[in-house]
Amino acid sequence: MHMQPIDYRSPDAAQQFCDSLHNTGFGVLTNHPLSQVLIEKIYAEWLTFFQTEAKNNYAFDPQKMDGYFSPAVSETAKGYIKKDLKEFFHIYPWGRVPTEVSDAARDYYKAGSELAAELLQWVEDCSPADIKARYSMPLSQMIKDSDLTLLRVLHYPPLIGEIEPGSVRAAAHGDINLLTILPAATQAGLQVLGKDQEWHNVPSDFGMLVVNIGDMLDEASGGYYPSTQHRVLNPTGADALKSRVSLPLFLHPRPEVVLSERYTAGSYLNERLIELGAKKKL
Numbered sequence: 001m002h003m004q005p006i007d008y009r010s011p012d013a014a015q016q017f018c019d020s021l022h023n024t025g026f027g028v029l030t031n032h033p034l035s036q037v038l039i040e041k042i043y044a045e046w047l048t049f050f051q052t053e054a055k056n057n058y059a060f061d062p063q064k065m066d067g068y069f070s071p072a073v074s075e076t077a078k079g080y081i082k083k084d085l086k087e088f089f090h091i092y093p094w095g096r097v098p099t100e101v102s103d104a105a106r107d108y109y110k111a112g113s114e115l116a117a118e119l120l121q122w123v124e125d126c127s128p129a130d131i132k133a134r135y136s137m138p139l140s141q142m143i144k145d146s147d148l149t150l151l152r153v154l155h156y157p158p159l160i161g162e163i164e165p166g167s168v169r170a171a172a173h174g175d176i177n178l179l180t181i182l183p184a185a186t187q188a189g190l191q192v193l194g195k196d197q198e199w200h201n202v203p204s205d206f207g208m209l210v211v212n213i214g215d216m217l218d219e220a221s222g223g224y225y226p227s228t229q230h231r232v233l234n235p236t237g238a239d240a241l242k243s244r245v246s247l248p249l250f251l252h253p254r255p256e257v258v259l260s261e262r263y264t265a266g267s268y269l270n271e272r273l274i275e276l277g278a279k280k281k282l
Contacts, residue, residue, distance in 0.1 A: 003192075005203050008032045017119070018126035021213055025228030026192055026202060029209040034115060036207055038108055039183045042153070043245045045101045047186075050087060050155040050243075054100050058089070066095030071157070077171035078275060085159070085169045085234070091151040109151045112249040116181055117143060119211060120251070123179075123225065131224045136258035139220075142178065142265070148252035150177075156187075156244035159234060169244065170232035175214035176272045177250040182210040185246035187239060193229040202230070214250070216268060220259045 005028045006016045013029075020027040049055060060067040067090060069075075074083045091097055091105055120139040124132060143149060156169045169189065182190075190202040190210065202210055218227040234240065253259070255266030263271075 003028060003200070003203055005030050005205075005208060008209075014122040015126055017211075018123055021123065021211070021225050024192060024194065025213045025226045026230075027211045028203045029211065030207070032115065032209045034108070034111055034183065034209060036183075038104055038111070039247065041102070042104045042108060042247060043186055045104065046089070046153045047155065047243055047245050049098060049100050050157075050245075052100070054098065055087075055089070058096055058098055060090065064092075064095065066090045066092050077173040082164060082167050082171075084171060085163070085167050086154055086156045088152050088154045091153065093147050093149070105151060105153060108247070109149075109249065112151070112181055113143070113149060113251070116179055116249065116251045119181070120179060123217070127221065127224065131221050134222055134260070135220060139178070139217075142253035142257045143251050144254075146252055146254045148255070148265075148269070150250045150252065152248050152250065154244075154246045154248065156232065156246075158243055159240040163234075168231065168234055172229045172231040174227045174229055175212065175250060176216065176269060177214035177252045178217045178220075179251045180212050180214055180248050181251070182212070182246060182248045184208045184210065185244055187235060187242060187244040189233045189235060189244065191231050191233060193231075199231070215272070216253065216259055216265060219263060219268065222260075 003020065003024055003026060006013055008029045008031045017027045055068045058068040060069050069088050071087050074086050076083050091109060097105060117140040124139045184204045184206050188204050190204055191199045192202055194200050212230065213225045213227045215227045217225050253265035255264065257265040259265055259268055
């Protein structure tokens with residue numbers, strides 16, 4: 001599977017991007033409008049934050065799901081029994097941001113959400129007529145004023161000491177939301193499962209923007225835009241001794257948005273959180 005990076009400024013960028021999403025579940029953009037200076041500032045200051053005990057002052061709220069998630073309460077991918085080797089902080093528009101960092105992450109949240117609305121418009125414009133007819137409203141409007149869109153600041157610590165056999169930085173999984181936008185992380189390692197059932201490296205040169213389909217867009221498009229499995233490998237050699245920081249922005253619709261005859265965004269999210277063990281079934 002070949003995933004060719006796409007120049008955001010190209011006259012046919014939208015069509016190239018949507019073709020890549022349709023064929024692989026992923027699209028990779030170069031020359032995108034998100035500030036690399038801002039992104040690198042976030043990486044630097046949050047890496048420092050994760051290396052301090054101050055992070056424990058912001059333990060996640062089990063009801064609101066914002067705040068700091070330690071490695072002990074990190075995610076376990078669906079179908080796996082071992083937790084991923086990571087820690088992270090959830091930022092919502094209404095949620096907490098540590099006083100130890102600047103407002104850079106909030107600035108990125110706003111800029112990323114605006115770009116995501118444009119990319120969702122690309123997806124709708126490039127959808128075949130029968131697929132477009134499935135959408136209950138314009139895709140870009142599904143995320144308008146949503147307070148569920150989530151910015152996750154992720155830290156994969158150095159692989160030092162005894163690592164439990166079979167544990168990985170991020171086991172194979174699909175995202176729940178409509179789209180995820182992800183600036184290239186501070187280290188490589190992201191892979192996607194192709195139609196050939198082989199794992200392929202996602203282009204991740206610094207400055208690139210990786211975009212992938214989530215399960216909600218898969219549902220809304222009847223599978224035309226597939227949510228594909230992806231993972232983050234454990235590095236080897238000298239890279240294993242380095243931290244990896246990444247910044248996924250998960251675009252979530254408002255809960256009442258209709259995805260299909262089967263689901264609203266709210267009912268879909270609730271079902272998936274129960275499956276992942278993040279929420280108890282009532």
